[in-house]
Amino acid sequence: MSVSLPALVDEASRYLDAERIADYCPNGLQVEGRGAVRRIVSGVTASQALLDVALEAGADLVLVHHGYFWKGEDACITGMKRRRLQTLLGNDISLLAYHLPLDVHPEVGNNVQLARRLGIRVEGPLEPGNPRTVGLLGRLERPCAAVEFARHVAEVLGREPLLVEGDGVVERVGWCTGGGQGYIDKAIAAGVDLYLTGEASEQTFHSARENGISFIAAGHHATERYGVQALGEYLAGHFGIEHLFIDCPNPV
Structure with missing residues (x-):
């Protein structure tokens, strides 16, 4: 054929x-x-x-x-x-x-596909009304500690992620595959417990730590x-x- x-x-x-x-x-x-x-x-x-x-x-x-x-x-x-x-x-x-069309698609998009593998239930876009925002918001199927979720990410993606551990249990999650670390402040404003992306910048650590959320950089390629x-x-x-x-x- x-x-x-x-x-x-x-x-x-x-x-x-x-x-x-x-x-x-x-x-x-x-x-x-x-x-x-x-x-x-x-x-x-x-x-x-x-x-x-x-x-x-x-x-x-x-x-x-x-x-x-x-x-x-x-x-x-x-x-x-x-x-x-x-x-x-x-x-x-x-x-x-x-x-970007492959990041945002609701069926084959990178963000949706990663969510399915990590057990995150998609609730909506990270920034409603902005068509160039590729990140999503959702909830874990089972709330857990950030360290436990980081272990799960490592098992699924086959690489050890960078974890900045925040306060409390992780349930509400924001994420954007690849080089999406710049969206962390939008995720914080949306009230997430953890933000996940591929890469980290120097300031990403401070945004997570000073706002009490957890952050995972799991690899641009891997995500x-x-x-x-x-x-x-x-x-x-x-x-x-x-x-x-x-x-x-x-x-x-």
Whole structure:
């Protein structure tokens, strides 16, 4: 089975409603390869490591959360960028990338997918009315101590998170996958017991400690592995084609 590249791209963008979301990079087809897609290889970031493995796996299309052509980056095709694009163009492989649309989607989005794995019941957005806010609010299925929840996060994600332990039991949680540490103050204003994201900044510690909440930084890569997998599975099932997720380890 195969599907035409335009049909697959149109369906992915329609499903994610990508056109309505302003972003820091182009969402959708970033590099055009062969016209028919039989096998999708997905991964978090379109790194050289992922491209090399995708090539070996016989990918027609690479699907990622972190693609190329970010706002403000150097537009010259040199060095690392040249090597990556040469791998794709030289082997007729397409690159399909979705950033914020893949964070916020209610079914395959990174935040919803992470919540399902961690046992968090979604209640709503972290900042109602702001379409660019990708974080969510919810409650744990079973309230527990912050240390116990951090152990659960470590077991699910396969890496030890950074924990800043706050006051009391954790029940109400705010979270934003990836580099969402800047949303901690909005989470505090919403009355959470714990805020979880991928990364931490120096000031994040003080915001958590001085407001008495717990904070977990569980890894940018680790928290964003699940949305692209779910989108790949959706597209594979929709079109009857193959999908393979490849996790290229990243400690950050």
